[in-house]
Amino acid sequence: MRRTPTGTWLPAWVPQSTTNLSALLLFCSMVNSATSGYDGSMLNGLNILPSYTDYFKLTPATTGLNTASIFIGSILGPFVAGIIADRLGRRPAIFWGTVITIIGVVLQAAxxxxxxxxxxxxxxxxxxxxxxxxxxxxxSETFPSRWRAWGVGLLNNFYYIGALIAAGITLGTGEWQSTWAWRAPSLFQGIFSLLCIFILPFVPESPRWLVHRGLFEEARTVVAQTNSNGNLTNPVAIAVYKEILDTIEFEKKDGRSMSPLEIVRTPVARKRVLIGMSAGPFSCIAGNIIASYYLGAELDTAGVTDTRDQLKANVVLNVWCLLCALTGTHLAANWGRKPTAMLSQSLLIVCLFVIGGLSKIYADDPERASQSLVYGDVAVMFLFQGFYSLAWTPLLFLYPPEVMNYSIRANGLAFSAFGLSALALLLVFVMPIGIANIGWRMYMINGSWDIIVLILIAVFWVETKGKTLEEIDAIFEGHKHSSVPDVELVRKGVATVDVDLVQGAMRDEKPIR
Structure with missing residues (x-):
């Protein structure tokens, strides 16, 4: 471990081994995603538990309010999230957000x-x-480009680890004849936040944030730690650092600021934000809201009404979705982000129409519905959630920061989160009412707008696989803003970097602070 300057009040003692540091970054990613996953599955379980629904005397409307209220905070959070991350630093922003989350968890349990x-x-x-x-x-800014798909993809993939833990806990507490049947799962949600706080002192600050703040040597140290076991003169580390230095220097000279308004200042910025932020709304309207928060109601429409069976289905569903999310991350890393999204979306459309059709058959005559019809409907519901996880689980946090350049990245991702949360607030509140009133027709409506999403992805999305964040500039602006060869070409030995020449050039240049 080596004490590494961070430019913030939050210190860091970082492993010199790139592999060990990447493992810590992965762990940081996992515990962050487990928090949100735990919440969704926990509410799924709570909405099935009589001890919870009876305690609050819930109706379809108040069920929607209790469940959807988290998205009210999720709508407000993005208004300050990007600003805090840009001004205080990425790690301190994670810290303070986690502290607030813990406060919410304690109040929820009480x-x-x-x-x-x-x-x-x-x-x-x-x-x-x-x-x-x-x-x-x-x-996205700290992981080396060759591992970014896995590192950032897991930020949402481990949603299902949290969900699985929540499903198991609610299954275990579901037999308790007291309010602790739902209070205990609520309280346990804070464990992930505490783990996140514990890991922060052992990972460095974002090298891009450090360069933008004028902390060049600190940034170069972090680049070496994340790419070359701390070797400052490694050609790959030199290429990565020079790309970051040149690109952020270009953005400063071009007059690009860190203001939230920067996301709409130029046509290129607007294009990047619209494409990047689309992942949030697209994933939200895909149709998973039903199974993510109202699995019990969905299973009721398919004929599975026993509380214990529904809780067991919740556990199995999360194992299946985790496996699919990991498969999707592999596809995104090796096949590409856009093809993976199109494959997933196409499969979702098919599933929604099949679910709608089977649910209609059951709803028309539930007394005479065969057991094979019930099992078939549930099986397609499970397939749907798995197909959703192929693309939207890893891409939700992976794709937006890749598409956006440094000056708009934090606020652009916040805007994406706002779009997701605003739609989620509406849909999570509306879904139980819609299912109660129009049943199977909700699936048909959802499938129809998913067709529109598929067309938009095919026409407007760009491919970011295999590129550093700085190299993606060439897709939108015609060229990247650094003269060094692309990092992957250097890593594979296809291109070379004259280390002495580049270091000399960096010493002679006077970057804008």
Whole structure:
């Protein structure tokens, strides 16, 4: 471990081994995503538990309010998340967001009525959005490009680890005849936030943030730690650092600021933000809201009404989705982000129409519906969630920061999170009412708008696989803003870097601070 300057109040003791540091960054990614995954699955379980629904005397409307209230905080969080990440640093932003999340968790577990429960979930959503946006930006800027798909993809993949833990806990506490049947799962949610705080002192600050703040030697040290076991003169580390230095220097000379308004200042910025932020709304309207928060109601429409069976289905579903998310991350890393999204979206459309059709058959005559019809409907529901996880789980946090350049990255990702949360607030509130009133037709409506999303992805999305964040500039601006060869070409030995020449040039240049 080596004490590494961070440019912030939060110190860091960082492993010199790139492999060990990457493992810590992965762990940081995992615990961040587990928090949100735990919440979704926990509410799935709670909405099935009589001890929870009876305690709050829930109706379809108040069920939607209790569940959707986290998205009120999630809508408010992005308004400050990007600003905090840019001004305080990526790691301090994660820290403060996590502290706020813990406060929300404690209040949620102690809730005495619907109002207190809702306020707690608003606070929880606010904090988790600050830490989530900061973590997305931080990991995309810190992971070496060759591992970025896995490093940032896991930021959402481990949603299902948290979900699986929550499903197991609610399955275990579901037999308790007291309010602790739902309070204990609520309280346990804070474990992931505590783990996140524990890991922060052992990972460095984002090298891009350090360069932008004028802390050049500190940034170069971090680049070497994350790419070459701390070797400052390694050609790959030199190429990565020079790209960062030149690109951020170009953005400063071009007059690009860190203001939230920068995301709409130029046509290129608007294009990058619209393409990048689309991952949030697209993933939200894909149709997973039903199974993510109202699995019980979805299984009711398919004929599975026993509470214990529904809780077991919740556990199995999360194992299946985790496996699919990991498969999707592999596809995104090796096949590409855009093809993976199009494959996933196409499969979702098919599943939604099949689910809608089978649910209609059951709804028309539930007394005479065959057991094979019930099992078939549930099987397609499970396939749907798995196909959703192929693309949207890893791409939700991976794709937006890749598409956006440094000056708009934090605020652009915050805007993406806002779009996701605003739609989620509406859909999570509306879905139980819609299912109760129009049943199977909700699936048909969802499948129809998914077709539109597929067309938009095919026409407007760009491919970012195999490129550093700085090299992606060439897709939108015609060329990258550094003269060094592309990093992957250097890593593979296809291109070379004259280390002495580049170091001499960096000494002679006087970057803007």
């Amino acid at each position: 809730a005495q009525n619907i109002a207190m429960f809702v306020v707690a979930r608003v606070i929880l959503g606010f904090g988790s959005q600050i830490s989530g946006v900061a973590a997305g930006v931080y990991l």
